[in-house]
Amino acid sequence: MSDRRVTDIKRITEAWIKLIEFKIFGVDIDIAFVGLPEWPSKENSDEWLNAVLASNKNNVLSKLQPISGYSSNKYLINLLNNKENNNKMPITFCNALIALKIWAKNNSIYGNINGFLNGAALTLLLAKKKSTKNWPTPVRLKNPEKMNDIHSWSIAKEISAKETNIKPHNDLFGNLRNKETATRLLNHSKLIMPIITPIYPEQSAAFNVNYSTHKIIMKTLFEGLKRLRDVNIVGLKTGAIEKAWERWIKGIKFEEKYEHFILAVCATKIGNEHFCGYASTKLKLHLIWTIEEKNEFNQVEYCHISNLVKEEFCNGEAAKLLGNDTYCEIRLIGMQLLGELDKSEIEERFEVLSKNIIDGYRLPTFMKDKSGISFKLFHSSKAGLKNWNLIED
Numbered sequence: 001m002s003d004r005r006v007t008d009i010k011r012i013t014e015a016w017i018k019l020i021e022f023k024i025f026g027v028d029i030d031i032a033f034v035g036l037p038e039w040p041s042k043e044n045s046d047e048w049l050n051a052v053l054a055s056n057k058n059n060v061l062s063k064l065q066p067i068s069g070y071s072s073n074k075y076l077i078n079l080l081n082n083k084e085n086n087n088k089m090p091i092t093f094c095n096a097l098i099a100l101k102i103w104a105k106n107n108s109i110y111g112n113i114n115g116f117l118n119g120a121a122l123t124l125l126l127a128k129k130k131s132t133k134n135w136p137t138p139v140r141l142k143n144p145e146k147m148n149d150i151h152s153w154s155i156a157k158e159i160s161a162k163e164t165n166i167k168p169h170n171d172l173f174g175n176l177r178n179k180e181t182a183t184r185l186l187n188h189s190k191l192i193m194p195i196i197t198p199i200y201p202e203q204s205a206a207f208n209v210n211y212s213t214h215k216i217i218m219k220t221l222f223e224g225l226k227r228l229r230d231v232n233i234v235g236l237k238t239g240a241i242e243k244a245w246e247r248w249i250k251g252i253k254f255e256e257k258y259e260h261f262i263l264a265v266c267a268t269k270i271g272n273e274h275f276c277g278y279a280s281t282k283l284k285l286h287l288i289w290t291i292e293e294k295n296e297f298n299q300v301e302y303c304h305i306s307n308l309v310k311e312e313f314c315n316g317e318a319a320k321l322l323g324n325d326t327y328c329e330i331r332l333i334g335m336q337l338l339g340e341l342d343k344s345e346i347e348e349r350f351e352v353l354s355k356n357i358i359d360g361y362r363l364p365t366f367m368k369d370k371s372g373i374s375f376k377l378f379h380s381s382k383a384g385l386k387n388w389n390l391i392e393d
Contacts, residue, residue, distance in 0.1 A: 014275070028105065029296070030119070037296050068203040069120050075199040097126055099249060100107055105307055106251035109220045109308040115213035115284045116306040120205040121195045123362050143315035212302035213287060224250070254306045255391050258334035260341055261380045262291075262303065262350075266329045267321040269315050269372035274364060276329040279375050283331070289344070290353040291335075299339035299348070310390050317388075321374040332390055343379065350377035 005024055012030075020031045065184040080090055099123050104110035112118045112241060161338040196202055209217065231244040238241040238244075255261075287303040294300070314321065314328035335341075357375045385391055 005247040034070045047388045068197045068201050070198045107220050108306040115208050115210050124195050173332040181232050216304050260335040262333040264331040265376050266319045266373040267326050272372045275373040286353050290349050299337050301336045301338045304334040306332045357362045
C-alpha cells in the first residue's frame, strides 16, 4: 500500500486468527484472510460443516471465524441496503459504526486480543439496533462439542446464556489450589457475552470476552450512555453540539479511571520482536490466572489492559532489563481494587507472571536461547505514570 493515508501496516501472526493490521486516517483496520471452500448445493448445510469440524485438519477452527465474518457482512449488506444505496452499506450506518469504534477504542474496550469487543461485535450490535427486518435464528449444529462458539440465537429471547456447553481445558485447571479458584476460572471460561453472527456458519463475535472484561465493558457502556445524554442536553442548550459530541468521542482518559496501574514491559534484542507479539496475546489470561487470584493479601478485582502502548528503544527502568540498545514495548494496565494493595504480595505475583510468560514462549528456529528477551511488570500510582512518558498532555 503506497497511499500516504495508510500507516502502521503489520502482520499479526501470534493470534489464533492471522491478521493484517493498518490505520487509515488514524482508524484501526484489520483484515483476515478468508479461504472460501467449494460450497455444497445447499449453502447452509450443517452436514458439510460438521464433516469439516470432525476432520479438524489444517487448523480449520481458526479459519471458521473469518468465513463467518465474510458471510455475515454479505448478509448485513443485503439487510441494510435499499435502492438509494446502490447495494452498499448506508453511509449513516458506516459513520455511526466508525464513531462507535473510535469511542470504544478511546475508552479501551476495543480489541479481541485484550478480551474486549471487536469490529464484528460492534457491527452486529449496531445492525440489530438499526434493522427493522426480522433477524434470522440460526440452527444448532449436530456436533456442538466440536465447535463451542456456535449457539442457537433467538432474537425474541435476547439470548439467554446462563447454560452453555463451553468447558474449561483440563491443562488450564490441572494445578488449582482451591475450589474458589476453580469456580472463578470456570466463570471466565463460559460464553459471557454472546453476540452471534446471523448467518451460516454461526459464531460468537465476542468469544474473547471474559468475566472480568465483561464487567469493564458494561461499566463503560453505562457511563458512556449517561455522558451521551448529558452531552446531548448541554449541546442543544448551548448550541455547541459538535464540540460536545467530540468530547464524548474522546472518552475518559485511561489514567483517570484507576488509582493503581501495571506497566507491562517487553524487552528484546533487535530481531526478536516476535516475542513481544506472543506476550501481548498471552497477557490477558495470565492476568486472570495470577494477578486476579484473590486471597487475604490480594484484593485485585480485575485488570484492565488499555490501548496505550509505547514502542521505542528501551530507556529508564526498562533499559535495566536488557540494556539501552534494545526494543521495548510498554503496555499500561489499570487495576481495580476491592481493598488496600499489598505491595509485597503484588510484586511476588508480578515475578510469577513474568516467569510464566517467558517459560511458555517457544523459541523460533533463528533464536538459540532466551537471553535476548525479557518481560517484567512494574507497579505505578496515578501520579507516577508521568515518569514513564506514556501519557500525552
